[in-house]
Each structure stands twice: as C-alpha cells, then as structure tokens.
Amino acid sequence: MVATPDIAAPSAPKQSFLNRNRHYVLLAPGVIWMVLFLIVPLAMMVYVSFWTQTTFAIKPDLTLKSWATFFGSETYFGALLRTLRIWLTVLFLTLLIGYPTALFIGQFVRNKTVQTVLLVACVIPFWTSFLIRVLAWRPMLGKEGAINIVLQKLGLIAQPIEVLLFTELSVIIGMVQIYVVFMVGPIAFMLARIDESLIEAARDLGASSWTIFRKIIFPLSLPGVVVGAIFVSVMVLGEFATASALSGRKVNLLGNIIVTQVGSLKWAFAAVVGVVLTVVMAAVITGLLRIVNLRREL
Amino acid sequence: MQQLTATRWVLALYTALFLAFLYGPFVVMAILSFQQGPEGGPQFPIIEWSTFWYKHVLGFAPPSRVAPLPIGEALTRSLTLAFATMVVSTVLGTLTAQAFRTHFKGSGFVFYLVVLGMMVPGVLLGLGMALVADQMDIARTWWGTAFVLHVVYTYPFAFLVMLAIFNRFDKGVEEAAWALGVPPGRTFRKVTFPMIFPGVLSAMLFALTLSYDEFPRTLFTGGSEVTMPIAIYGTFAVEIHPNLFAFGVLTTLFSFSLLAIYGILMSASVRRANARATGIQEDVA
Numbered sequence: 001m002v003a004t005p006d007i008a009a010p011s012a013p014k015q016s017f018l019n020r021n022r023h024y025v026l027l028a029p030g031v032i033w034m035v036l037f038l039i040v041p042l043a044m045m046v047y048v049s050f051w052t053q054t055t056f057a058i059k060p061d062l063t064l065k066s067w068a069t070f071f072g073s074e075t076y077f078g079a080l081l082r083t084l085r086i087w088l089t090v091l092f093l094t095l096l097i098g099y100p101t102a103l104f105i106g107q108f109v110r111n112k113t114v115q116t117v118l119l120v121a122c123v124i125p126f127w128t129s130f131l132i133r134v135l136a137w138r139p140m141l142g143k144e145g146a147i148n149i150v151l152q153k154l155g156l157i158a159q160p161i162e163v164l165l166f167t168e169l170s171v172i173i174g175m176v177q178i179y180v181v182f183m184v185g186p187i188a189f190m191l192a193r194i195d196e197s198l199i200e201a202a203r204d205l206g207a208s209s210w211t212i213f214r215k216i217i218f219p220l221s222l223p224g225v226v227v228g229a230i231f232v233s234v235m236v237l238g239e240f241a242t243a244s245a246l247s248g249r250k251v252n253l254l255g256n257i258i259v260t261q262v263g264s265l266k267w268a269f270a271a272v273v274g275v276v277l278t279v280v281m282a283a284v285i286t287g288l289l290r291i292v293n294l295r296r297e298l
Numbered sequence: 299m300q301q302l303t304a305t306r307w308v309l310a311l312y313t314a315l316f317l318a319f320l321y322g323p324f325v326v327m328a329i330l331s332f333q334q335g336p337e338g339g340p341q342f343p344i345i346e347w348s349t350f351w352y353k354h355v356l357g358f359a360p361p362s363r364v365a366p367l368p369i370g371e372a373l374t375r376s377l378t379l380a381f382a383t384m385v386v387s388t389v390l391g392t393l394t395a396q397a398f399r400t401h402f403k404g405s406g407f408v409f410y411l412v413v414l415g416m417m418v419p420g421v422l423l424g425l426g427m428a429l430v431a432d433q434m435d436i437a438r439t440w441w442g443t444a445f446v447l448h449v450v451y452t453y454p455f456a457f458l459v460m461l462a463i464f465n466r467f468d469k470g471v472e473e474a475a476w477a478l479g480v481p482p483g484r485t486f487r488k489v490t491f492p493m494i495f496p497g498v499l500s501a502m503l504f505a506l507t508l509s510y511d512e513f514p515r516t517l518f519t520g521g522s523e524v525t526m527p528i529a530i531y532g533t534f535a536v537e538i539h540p541n542l543f544a545f546g547v548l549t550t551l552f553s554f555s556l557l558a559i560y561g562i563l564m565s566a567s568v569r570r571a572n573a574r575a576t577g578i579q580e581d582v583a
Contacts, residue, residue, distance in 0.1 A: 026397035027408060030390045030453065034411050037446040038418065041426025048429050101316045104309035118313070125320050127553035128327075130511050131530045132546035135538055136323035139330055139341045146326045149342055177319060209301060230417075238419020238514065245534050255421045255514075262518055267429060274425050281419070 042278070049271035058267045066272045076257060080276060083253045086168065086243075087236045087284075090175045094232050095225065097176065098183035102224070105184070106191025107217065119188065122181050130178070134245045137174045141165040141246075166248040174246045179235055183228035190224030191217065223292050233284050237277060254280075324550075331543035336362035340540045351544035364539045368529050375440055376510055376526040382441075383448040383509035388501045390449070391456025392494075399464050416454040420514030423447055428518040443519040448509045455508065456501035463497030495567055503560050507553070 052061040070076045105118045125133065140146050141164040148160040163169055194217065202212050240255030249256075254277045261270035330340055335350030336359075353359040355367060394412060398405060427447055431438050438444075471493070475485040491498075513527035520528055533542060 023397045023400075023402045026393045030394040030412060030457070031408060033390060033446070033449065033453070034415060037427065038411075038415055038423065038450050041423055041430050042418065043426075044429045044433070045422065045426040097316070097319075100309055101313045104306075104313045108306050108309055121317060122320060125324055127507070127557065128324060128546050128550045129527060129530065131513065131527055131534075132327070132542060132549075133323060135340075135530075135534075135542060136327035136546070138538070140323050140326050142341055144341055144343075146322075146342065177323065181320070209305065234417055234419060238421050240421060241513070241531065241534070255419070258421055258425055259517070262425060262428065267432065270425055271429065274422050277419070278422060285417070 045271045045274045045278075048268055049275045051268045051271075053266060053268035056265050066268045069269065070272050070276065075252075076273070079252050079254055079257050080280075082168075082251065083237065083255075083277075084280070086172060086175070086251075086253065087233060089172055090179065090236050091229060091232055093172070093176045094180045094183040095229070098180045098228070099187060099225075102184045102187035102191060102221075103217075106188040106221075107194070115188075115192065119185065122184055126181070131241060131245075133178060134174055134242050137170065137177070137246055138165065141170050141173065165246070166250060168247065168251050170246040171243050171251050174242045175236055175239065178242065179232045182231035182235070183225075186227040186231070187221050187224035190221045194220050226288050226292050229288050230285055233288070234281065237281050237284070327543045328547050330540050331547050333540040333543075335359070335540065336364050338540060340538050340543060351540045352548070354541045355544045355548060364541060367541060367545055368524065369545075372524050372526045372529045375523060379440055379445060379448060379525060380506050380510040382445060383452055384502050384505040387449050387453040387456045387505045388498060390453045391458075391460050391501055392498065394457050395460035395464050398461055399467075399469075412454050412457050414454075415450040420447075420451070420512065421517075423450065424515045424518035427515075431519065438519050438521040440516065440520045440523055440525055443521075444516045444525070447515040447519055448512055451512060451515060452505035452508045455504040459501040459504060460494070460497055463494050467493060492571075496564055499560060499563055499567070503556070506556070 048058060049066060050062045050064065051058045051066075052063050053066060101122075105115055109115050109118065138145070142148070143160045143162055143165070145165065147164060148157075151157045152160065164173075198216060199212055202216055207215070238255055239253060240259050243251045243253050243256055244259075252260075254273055258270045258273050258277075261267075261273065329344070330342070331351055332347050332349065333340070333344055333351065334346040334348045335354060338345045338348075338350075350359060354362075354364065355369065357366060357369065359366075394408070398409075424447065427443050428438065430436070431443050436443065472485060472489055475489045476482070480488070511527060513525075513531055516525055516528055517531065524532065530542065530545075
C-alpha cells in the first residue's frame with residue numbers, strides 16, 4: 001500500500017499525457033488510414049480527371065478535354081441517363097416488392113424468434129458469392145431457362161419469352177433480387193419499433209386499417225425507407241458486374257464504362273466518369289437525407 | 299378484426315413468394331451443379347445427374363477442355379486477405395469506437411469520415427487507388443493496394459458494430475475496476491474485453507465475409523495475382539460452366555459452417571456470462 005505511490009510517481013507524467021490525448025491516440029490509426037486510402041485516392045481521381053490523356057499515359061497538364069468528350073458523346077452521356085433510369089426503376093421496385101415483406105415481419109409477426117428467423121432467411125442468400133448469385137440468373141432467365149420451362153409446362157405461354165435474358169429487363173430483375181433485402185431489413189427494423197398501443201388507440205378511435213397505415217405506420221417507417229434507399233442507391237449506382245453478366249455487355253452503366261476505360265488505359269477519361277458518378281451519388285444521398293433527419297430518428 | 303386476419307394471411311403468402319424469389323436462382327444453381335460433365339452446359343435440361351463438376355472443382359476430374367478454377371492459389375489468397383482484413387479492421391473499429399465513448403471535438407467529422415468508407419462505391423475507390431499507385435510507381439498487389447482498400451470498406455462496419463456495443467455497455471463496471479487499482483491494460487483484458495466479445499465476434503464476421511466476397515475494389519488494385527472473386531469475374535467474359543455452380547454450392551456450405559462456428563462461440567460466450575452472473579449471485583448470497 002505504501003509502495004504504490006513510489007511506483008506510480010515516475011509514470012505519472014506519461015499517464016497524464018496519454019490521458020489528456022487519449023482520444024487522439026485512439027483515433028489516429030483509423031483517421032490516418034481513412035485519409036491515406038480513402039480521401040487521397042478520391043482527391044486523386046478528381047485531379048486526374050483534368051489531366052491530359054495521350055494514347056497510353058496521362059500527363060499532369062490541366063485540360064477540360066476529357067470532360068468535353070464525356071458530355072459531347074451520345075454514348076457516354078447516354079450511359080449516365082441509362083444509369084439514372086435503371087437506378088430509379090430498381091429503387092422503386094425494391095421498395096414496392098420489399099415493403100409488404102417488411103410489413104409482415106415488422107408488424108404482423110409479434111414473436112421475436114419468428115421475426116429473427118424470417119430476417120435470417122432473407123439474409124442467407126448473401127452467403128453465396130455475389131458474382132455466382134448474379135450468374136445463377138442466367139439459367140433462370142434464358143430462352144431454355146427455368147422460368148420459360150415452368151411457364152410453358154403450365155401452358156401459360158406457347159413460345160419461350162426471349163426478352164428475359166441479355167436485355168435491360170434481365171439487369172433490373174437481377175438487381176432487384178440482389179438488393180431488395182437491403183430495403184426489407186431497415187424497414188422491418190423501424191416497423192418493429194412502433195409502439196403497439198399507438199395502433200390500438202387509433203383503432204379504438206375508429207380509424208380504418210388503411211388510415212392507420214397511411215397516418216401512423218408508413219410515416220413511422222420512413223427512416224427505414226430512407227436508410228434502405230441509401231443502401232440500394234449506393235450499390236446500384238456503383239454497379240457494373242450485374243449489368244455485364246446479365247445483359248451480355250449490351251447495357252453499359254457508368255461503372256461499366258469506368259471498367260472498360262481502365263482496361264484500355266484511358267485513366268483521365270475513367271476519372272471523369274468517376275467524378276460524374278460521385279456527384280450523382282452525393283446528390284442522391286443528400287436528397288434522401290432531406291426527407292428525414294436520420295440522426296434524430298435513430 | 300376479420301379484415302386484419304385476411305391481411306395477415308395475404309402478407310404471409312406474399313412473404314413466402316418473396317422468399318421463393320430470393321432463393322429461386324440459388325435452387326436452380328444447386329440443381330444445375332449436378333449436370334453431367336464435361337459436355338453438359340449451365341442450362342436445362344439435365345442430361346444426366348452426376349457429381350462431375352464437384353470433382354472438377356476439387357481437382358479430381360480428368361483434364362478436359364474446361365479450365366479448372368484456380369482454387370488452390372486464388373482461394374488461399376482470398377482467405378489470407380479476408381483474415382488480415384478482419385484483424386486490422388476489427389482492431390481499428392474497436393479503437394475508434396472506444397474513443398467515441400466520451401464526447402470530443404470533431405466527433406461528427408470523424409464519424410462521417412469513417413462511414414464514408416462503406417458508402418463510396420468500390421469501383422470509384424479502386425480507380426482512385428489505381429491512379430495513386432500508378433503515379434507513385436507502387437506495384438498493385440492483392441496484399442498491398444487491395445488490402446488497404448478492403449480495410450477501408452470493412453472498418454466502418456466494425457466501427458458501427460462496436461459503437462452499438464459500447465452504447466449499451468455499463469461504464470460503472472470498468473470504473474469499479476479502476477477504483478480498485480486494476481491497471482487499464484488489465485482492466486481491458488479482464489473486464490472490458492469479455493463484455494464486448496460478442497460485438498467483436500460480429501465485427502469480425504462482418505469484415506471476414508465482406509472482404510472474402512469483395513471484387514470491385516480488388517479488380518483495379520489486385521494486380522495480376524487474382525483472388526477468388528476476380529477469378530470468377532474473369533469467367534464472365536468467356537463461356538460459363540456448371541463448375542461455377544458447384545463451387546457456389548460448396549462455398550455456401552463453407553459459409554454456413556463459419557456461421558455455425560460463430561453461433562456456437564456466441565452462445566458459449568452468453569452461457570459463460572450467465573454462469574458467471576449466477577456464480578456471483580451465489581457468492582453474494
């Protein structure tokens with residue numbers, strides 16, 4: 001007991017230095033990592049988009065040429081519009097298809113265990129490699145694929161449907177199936193948090209089920225919708241693998257163009273497409289965050 | 299009330315259909331993985347049931363025109379990379395979350411900086427890193443440039459998981475340990491760590507699975523030595539064969555065993571905690 005102060009004394013200044021700067025010591029590794037490997041690469045991308053592109057290399061002579069090429073070309077500007085169109089379609093469909101499931105899990109299943117089991121059942125497909133899941137849509141959608149076989153056996157169609165594979169439709173089907181779970185999860189989470197007495201009170205006051213949904217359940221689930229929409233948007237806007245696998249390289253999104261341009265060493269041009277994509281994404285996320293104040297809601 | 303019951307049944311039926319939609323491609327894939335080989339293609343009808351493609355994946359099949367998947371090297375690389383990513387991102391995530399337990403200036407900035415890592419699409423980050431490496435003459439390798447990006451991607455997940463754990467954590471227990479003169483290092487080992495262990499385990503699982511399956515970041519920064527997802531991506535350009543489906547089924551089984559290990563460790567940790575709590579109660583009594 002007596003010895004303790006003696007031992008503690010020499011280490012006291014060191015201790016207090018660590019204590020005073022404890023935050024910085026704990027934060028430094030993570031912050032340095034993120035600045036070096038996240039901020040620097042993104043800044044580099046913006047910078048390089050103004051460089052001069054020669055056949056095989058890039059030179060740090062600033063120019064707007066790559067930008068002019070992007071906005072002057074039907075192909076590239078068209079890819080931007082196509083990306084936006086597919087993103088909106090997938091976002092709308094994931095919400096439309098995912099919401100009823102989330103409603104069932106979050107509101108109608110009151111048993112916590114069953115809720116968890118259902119959510120885990122939704123997540124299990126994620127333990128198969130993403131790329132293999134995308135490829136698995138090919139034998140599903142093809143001319144002699146599972147869907148056509150089943151529909152023909154049922155006598156619903158005489159001829160196989162050919163537009164199912166290697167079209168924009170197949171890309172949309174694939175993306176909806178892959179990303180819909182990111183919509184279901186957050187919405188179900190918010191729905192499960194709704195205080196049941198609120199709904200009972202509304203019912204006692206004579207509100208119809210539709211009114212309860214419109215006035216109570218949907219507004220309270222909105223933060224979940226926004227979180228889900230952010231997840232889906234971020235992933236769909238940055239997509240390229242689903243598009244190239246399911247469209248036979250016919251549907252080119254901004255991501256596909258980046259991959260092709262990098263492949264042919266057109267770094268400056270790839271950087272331009274990257275900056276465009278970043279701007280689109282930032283606008284989308286800011287817009288979505290306008291709908292609800294997430295920091296307050298969560 | 300009757301209307302409500304009807305709604306419930308409709309929604310239950312809908313959810314069942316929804317799950318069928320989620321599992322459909324997987325089921326088709328599993329069926330087609332038993333296609334006859336090496337002539338049978340990745341489509342219906344099944345010519346003859348066989349396990350040829352499983353043998354092909356595992357390297358037991360006689361050589362044929364279908365090139366074997368680079369299981370040995372690529373899978374080893376992927377697993378090594380995933381393991382390293384898991385360790386580093388869990389450590390970083392825990393450190394940062396630890397700092398967030400008390401308020402400090404600039405916490406908002408740090409929070410968004412870290413979360414940005416999981417928001418930026420992989421293809422952008424891969425491109426940016428490739429540009430940096432290209433200009434600074436750094437060789438692009440799976441264990442270098444790709445590895446740091448994997449951590450950028452998984453560290454935010456680990457951070458958020460640990461943040462949630464620390465939020466529900468009773469600070470009094472730690473303070474009691476300090477008050478009793480236990481040094482901070484020992485307190486962390488003996489008091490803090492056992493309490494946050496379930497969170498650490500979840501963060502590790504997140505990082506491992508995300509990194510193992512990651513490919514847009516690796517595509518531009520991995521260099522010529524491919525990881526497993528890049529090897530699979532390479533087959534997109536050429537003809538695909540049912541060996542990919544067999545591989546998919548095998549990796550899913552592998553993931554399930556990982557999940558099972560996680561479940562066992564998790565319930566063991568919970569049981570130990572319960573046992574300890576009962577022990578303490580008995581001591582008090």
